[in-house]
Structures are given as C-alpha cells and as structure tokens.
Amino acid sequence: MTKNRKHFVSVEDFSNEELLYLLRRARKFKNGTAGWTMPEKQIFAANLFFENSTRTHNSFHVAERKMGLDVIEFNVQESAVSKGETLYDTILTLDALGVEVCVIRSGVDSYYNELIDSESIHCAIVNGGDGSGQHPSQCLLDLMTIQEEFGDFSNLQIAIVGDIAHSRVARSNAQMLSKLGARVFFSGPEKWYNPDFDEYGTWKPIDELVGTVDVMMLLRVQHERMNTEENDNFSKEDYHEQYGLTLARAEKMKKNAIIMHPAPVNRDVELADALVEAPKSRIVKQMANGVYARMAILESVLS
Amino acid sequence: MTKNRKHFVSVEDFSNEELLYLLRRARKFKNGTAGWTMPEKQIFAANLFFENSTRTHNSFHVAERKMGLDVIEFNVQESAVSKGETLYDTILTLDALGVEVCVIRSGVDSYYNELIDSESIHCAIVNGGDGSGQHPSQCLLDLMTIQEEFGDFSNLQIAIVGDIAHSRVARSNAQMLSKLGARVFFSGPEKWYNPDFDEYGTWKPIDELVGTVDVMMLLRVQHERMNTEENDNFSKEDYHEQYGLTLARAEKMKKNAIIMHPAPVNRDVELADALVEAPKSRIVKQMANGVYARMAILESVLS
Amino acid sequence: MTKNRKHFVSVEDFSNEELLYLLRRARKFKNGTAGWTMPEKQIFAANLFFENSTRTHNSFHVAERKMGLDVIEFNVQESAVSKGETLYDTILTLDALGVEVCVIRSGVDSYYNELIDSESIHCAIVNGGDGSGQHPSQCLLDLMTIQEEFGDFSNLQIAIVGDIAHSRVARSNAQMLSKLGARVFFSGPEKWYNPDFDEYGTWKPIDELVGTVDVMMLLRVQHERMNTEENDNFSKEDYHEQYGLTLARAEKMKKNAIIMHPAPVNRDVELADALVEAPKSRIVKQMANGVYARMAILESVLS
Secondary structure (H helix, E strand, O other), rough: OOOOOOEOOOOOOOOHHHHHHHHHHHHHHHHHOOOOOOOOOOOOOEEOOOOOOOOOHHHHHHHHHOOOOOOEEEEOOOOOOHHOOOOOHHHHHHOOOOEEEEEEOOOOOOOOOOHHHHOOOOOOOEEEEEEEOOOOHHHHHHHHHHHHHHOOOOEEEEEEEOOHHHHHHHHHHHHHHHHOEEEEEEEEOOOHOOOHHHHHHOOOOOHHHHOOOOEEEEEEOOHHOOOOOOOOOOHHHHHHHOOOEEEHHHOOOOOOOOOEOOOOOOEEOOOOOOOOOOOOEEEHHHHHHHHHHHHHHHHHOOO | OOOOOOOOOOOOOOOOOHHHHHHHHHHHHHHHHOOOOOOOOEEEEEEEEEEOOOOOHHHHHHHHHHHHOEEOOOOOOOOOHHHHOHHHHHHHHHHOOOOOEEEEEEEEOOOOHHHHHHHOOOOEEEEEEEEEOOOOHHHHHHHHHHHHHHOOOOEEEEEEEOOOOOOOHHHHHHHHHHHOOOOOEEEEEEHOOOOHHHHHHHOOOOOHHOOOOEEEEEEOOOOHHHOOOOOOOHHHHOOOOOOOOEEEHEEEEEEEEEEEEOOOOEEOOOHHHOOOOOEEEOHHHHHHHHHHHHHHHHHHHHH | OOOOOOOOOOOOOOOHHHHHHHHHHHHHHOOOOOOOOOOOOOOEEEEOOOOOOOOHHHHHHHHHHHOOOEEEEOOOOOOEEEEEEOOHHHHHHHHHEEEEEEEEEEEOOOOHHHHHHHHOOEEEEEEEEEEEOOOOOHHHHHHHHHHHHHHHOOOOOOEOOOOOOOHHHHHHHHHHHHHHEEEEEEEHHHHHHOHHHHHHHHHHOOOOOOOOOEEEEEOOOHHHOOOOOOOOOOOHHHHHHHEEEEEEHHHHHHHEEEOOOOOOOOOOOOOOOHOOOOOOOHHHHHHHHHHHHHHHHHHHHHO
16 A cells, blocks of 8 residues: 555545545644644645636645645746646646646646656646546545544445536545445436446435435536526526425435535525535535645645 | 724724724834734635735735735636635635635625624635725725824814715725814815715815815726716816816925825826825825734734 | 846846856855855745746746745736736835835836836836847846856857747847857848847858757747748748758757757747757756746845
8 A cells, every 4th residue: 555646636546545544644634633844945836727716726725835835826827828838838847947746727637647647747746626537635525524524434325416427526426435335326417417427326316315315415516507408498496496405305314414515506506505504514614624635635745 | 992803894983092003003013113923823814806906905915924924815817706606605715724814805895794794704804995885904004194294183184185975095084084183175076076075074176275284185086987978078187187186286285295195096197297206295105004004904803 | 346236137238257156156056055044034026927927937936935035926917007007106016015026027128127217116126028128037047057068158159049030038148148158140030030130140041050059049939920921921830840940950969969948839840849858958957947047136136
C-alpha cells in the first residue's frame, strides 16, 4: 500500500486502505491533531479553475493557506490562455516558475493525463473536477461526512438521487461507497440513469427509498437540462414533485438519516428550501469538511 | 455604549461616542500606537465586490493584510454566482469554510439584512457599499480626514455638493456630521436634491457656499446621469460651470478650507483638474486614511 | 555608476556595468547566495496587467513573494478602470494606500512617463511590457540565460528571428547584446523587418544563419498578422517552412548552440513542436530564470 501518490486525479483505483488513511488524516486535520508543521521553505501552489466554482475553489484556497502554502490564483481570463495557450504549456510555465502543486478544474475529461505523462512537468496535479469525469476531492469529503456520522460504511444504505449519468460525483461516490461496504441505490429520472451504474447499486423510485436509507445524497440538476424536449419539458416544480426531497418525503426519513448535497443547491428543486439548513442536513458540514479533506489530499501529494 | 458590534453595515445608528471611538482607533492605527497584535491563529477575511471598485476594495485588502488577516479575493465572475447561486448561499459557503469576516459591496440596497439575520451564518459582515444605500467605511474615513484637519466638528461648515439624492455617501455624512455638531449645506442641481435631507442641512447655490464653508465635499457624478432628457441634456462642461468647483470658485474659498471627494474624480466635472492634487485638496489623504479607518472597523468586528 | 534606480521601465539607457550588476544579483538569487533578508515591515507590491499574460505576470508574483512582499493582484475588470478611471488616477490611489512598487503591463507605449514624472506618485514603477515599446524584464532574463550558457557575451553570434519591427523584445535585446559585445543578426519575413535595426545587426535569411549562430532567438508571431493581404496571405505552415526553426534546420545548428523563445510559443510555427522541450531548447529555463531576474529588478527599485 502506498499512502502517498505524486498526483491526486482520481479515486477510482484507490484501495480501501488508501481511502481510509486519507479520511483519518482529514479527521486529524479537523480536530487539530494532524501534527502538520508549516513548511520552512516557501511552497507555491496554483489554482486554475477553468469552470466556475465557489466551494471547491475557495475550499482548496483555505486548505492551502492552512498548510502554509503560498497560493497563486491563476486568472484564466487575464492569462495567455486567452490568446490560445494550451493547458499543457500553461502548466509547463507554472512548473518552471517553481510551482509545486497545481489544482485544476477543467471542462475537459481526463485533461490531466498529458500533464502527468509529461517528462518536463514535475509539479503535482490535483484534480478539482474534470468534464463529466471525476471530482475526487468531493468524493473524499462526502465519505468523510458519512464516516463522521455513522463511524462505519458497512451496513449503510445510501441513495444517490438525480442526474446520475451526467454527474461527476455519482460514479466515484457509488464506486467507493460500495467498495467500502455500503449498499448503494440510485434514483431520479430514469432517462438520466445509465445501466452502467448497475454494478454499484440498484435504481429505485425515490418513494421506495426515502423511508429506508441512512443517507439521501441529492445531486445538483443542471439548469440547462430543464424545459427541454428531450426531457419532456418538465419544469423545476415537476422535478421537485416527482424526484426531489419534498418536505413530505423528508418526514418519512429514518430518525438518524441525513441529507447530503454537493451544492450549489437549487432550492426547491433537488430539495425543499427549508431542508437545506434543517437538522437532518449535513450540507453545511460537507462544505466545512471539504477544507480538511483537501488538506489531507495536499499533504499526500506534497510528501 | 458598546464599542464593538458583530457587524459593520451602517453608521446611522452609531452614537457619537461610538464614532469618536472608531476615529480614535483609526488615528492610532495611523500613527502606529494602536497596539494591535497580529493574530496567532489564522483569521480568514473574504472580499466580495459585486460592483467595480478600486479604492474601497484595495483599501480593505491593505487594511486586512496590515492586521495580519489571510485574505480571500472572491472572484465573482469565476464563482457559482455566475450559475445563479445567491449571495446568501455564497456567504453560507464561505462561513462554512472558516471565513470570519466578509467585506461585501453589492448593488442591492440593504443586502446584508438576510445575512445578519441568519442563524446559520456566523461571520461578521462589513458593508463596502450597498446599492443607493450606505457606504459607512467611506463616512468614517471622511470624518477622520475632517477631524485630522480641524480637530473638532462643532462650528465647522460643510458643503456637500452633487447628486445628493442618489449618493450613498451624502446621507451618512450629512447625518453624522450634523450629529457631531457641524453645520451642513447641500448644493448641486436642484433636481438631484431630495427634501428628505432638509433635516440635516440646507440647500444653497454653490456660489453662496464656496466662500464661507470649511469643507467643500464634492460627490462623483455618474456618467449615466449626463446628457439625458430628464436632466435637460446638460453636458459635463455645463455641470462643471454651474455646479462644479471651478478654478475661479476655488479662488474664493477660505484660507484654511479644504476640498474633499470620495473619488474616482471626474476631472473637470466635479472639480477642475488642477485642484485634485492642489494644496487645498485632501483627496489623496482621504484615500490614505481609508486604510486606517478600515483597520479600526475590522478591529471592531473581530473583537 | 548608480546600481539602483527608483524605477525600472527601460534598459536602453543602462550601462554595461548596471546590466552586469543586475545579472550578477539574479544569479545570486538563483543559487541562494543573494543574502536578501525578508523585510521586517510589510512592503506592498501591486501587479496591474492590462494585457493578458501568463509568464510575466506569474513570474513577478512569485518573485515578489520570494522577496517577502505583500502582493495586490489588481483586478482590472472589477476596478474603477472599468468606469473610465485613468491609469494615472489608479496608481495615485494605490500609492496613497501605501503600495511601494507597481508592476504594470499596458498596451500603451511609454505609459510610464506620466507616472514617474508625477510629484504626487512616490511608488516605484516596474515595466512589465508597454505597447510595442519595451519589455525590459524579458531582456534581462534573456541575457541571464545566455550568460549562464556561455559565460560571456563577446564573440557570441545571436540570431533574432521573427516579427522584428513589432516585437517589444527584439529592440532591447539587440541593443543590449550588441553593447555587451555579441554580434547580432536578424531574420524572418523582410516585410517585418525595420532598417532602424541595422545599427544593431544585419538581416540575413534564416538558412544562412542557422548553421553558424550560437543562439537562435525566435520571436512569437501574433496570430492577427497571419492570413492578411498585407502579408500575402501566408499561413502558419508557410511561416514555419520559410522562416521557422524546422526540424531540418535545427539539425544544422552548431553542437552547443541553443534555442530561445520568450513564449508563449506557437508550436509548429516559430519552431517545430518537438524542439520546445528538446535538449537544445532553453525555453523552460528562460521561464525559470525570469523569477530570479525579476527578484534582482525588485531589489534594485526597493533599495
């Protein structure tokens, strides 16, 4: 088992031991017992977000600063990327300037392959989300939040609800959760489901799941997928009524069951407005845990 | 009297004692006797400017850094705000990430109410300007600059000249100055005056004021209010001639009278180009004082 | 000989001694023997890039941080510049806020004159590139890279190839290199050459130069200059074939000759893709050296 990898681009090939180690470090960062010592020499990290982000971006920023890194906020609009410079040449540049970690979000699936394969690029690549690929730091913070709540993954029942096929959260979470012993279910519009996911769990209508699962993990609905012909023109109200966590459905949840969402939430679409900050919601806690999960990730690529 | 408030969103309900205390602290920050000790633990501040700003934004940034805060420059364009995330959910996120102070400028009047009323949001809110509402840190730096010049507010005569009705500086300044004992006058186009202001001072033509007041406080004219039918299509030149501080008018000012302007100045509109950096001008000093006024504000919400 | 100047806006009037002193300091920053002590009091530097930049901008940022400066990344889009505030008034503001060094890139030739002539502006101005004027920090890093390779400039033969007339790198480099004793040649489309340059060197077709020079310094071709009538509609492929460093031409280079380019490179235009990271290329090293050259520049204006 390797505890440290040079890059952090995907969790899909992580062993349970590796994942549990990262989760342990994240918890230690959270409770202040990680024993991290601020670097004596300056370490530069750069954040490159080619897609809009509030949580992931600022969460990495806070994590980097808490670890004593010097942060470069790469301004995509004002860089040579606007004159057509490629991601490869951009990272080659930052690497030459002495940057040791690049956190990147890009709309391009698996954008990181050419970077980690390059012999000229030496900095660590941390994936902040790629196209409709992965979002491994989100996966880690989700696992951390579930583990914090229930201690263990085995015997847990977890529903992932929404646009399963297009989510970059659904696949990693389903895969990792089932590997760690949880039982995974999927729900949401059937058109948005992909039978590929059958290997990690079972699709069921939300009303068959809401009363029995321990975790209702709701996924963000992309606005652009609403009111289209392909999707039978259903509206936000329709979505909420048919697939969302309404107040009525939330009433049926088990006493200790929790609500999760990677955010930003479409209030009254994926879940009722009043549930976002309700006692069962762990949505704010997920955001808080994101900082510690990312500190664990940064530690792993820096060592 | 409470010297410290959790938030700093408006000065209108401040007592004279509170204001004078903040001014005293600002002066001490300026002359290096504030006795501020850099925080041992990291404190994160975030600046969110939804409207363009050079002075207020960079001034808060410098003030935050001088106090040893870790600063997050929230990039509005590259955040989830661009996908429709609300200000409330954005601040909820930053709060969850561990941000303790949010400095916000927004085009929405009183945007801060829902933030300071929320039970889920714990960070301090500092108002960097709201809609056509308030701009309380500007008020404080203006008061500081006047106090530095004259020592005391009583017996001072102060003219506020320009678009009184639409200014977010005019009301707080008029209110606070009259409360502190100064005599306030207003001038500028009568159409841009609002009789509401009668309770703080008297409207007079600029030529009746220029020779008698101690402070000529000029307000920025918004370009979009020029050359419109509503405003009788008057041009910048017309404005300068009729309501501006021309060189000729400046000649008539009292020996110790000073010129103030919140900037950015439209040179040769509100005042003659050559007056901006003239001996009577305190415009550059206002900008310099802004840093110390904001340090006093940050101190008050952090303690 | 003055080793320190208040501003760093051009190298054209630098003596050889001054240049060699800066190069010596840059080398010392690189090998860790500069003996720079982190400032005890905070020093604020601001970066204002009115034109897109990856290398120069981030390189200055890293240099500033390595010297312990507090960096303000001035956001052009979100500043009052968008409401028409001038560069002069922007710098006047930053100066008032306590900024001691402003690094500026602007599309306006010699934008810096009004700033360094102003009696109200006290901060140091560092030119990060002006219009089709100069790019003095690029010149310094280029000289540093050549010196590192060959030890000395005399007897070196250097070809500068590309859009000579419109480049802000060509003139300073040609001037300084010839002053330092190197022999300079120019190449590229004859239409893009300017006889003004005859005083620093000789124009020759690339094929007459490639086998004899020690340095092939290629300049970036601006996309907008391609496929225009004025330029006989030649394409990128044409440019590469006629004026670029093709693989075939590179074969003819001397054993110890090197390839340089200020980047961003148009791969397969100015030089063949495979040459960018080839053993003869110093392009990545140029970027790395840029940080140290800029530290030497910052040191010179700070002392």
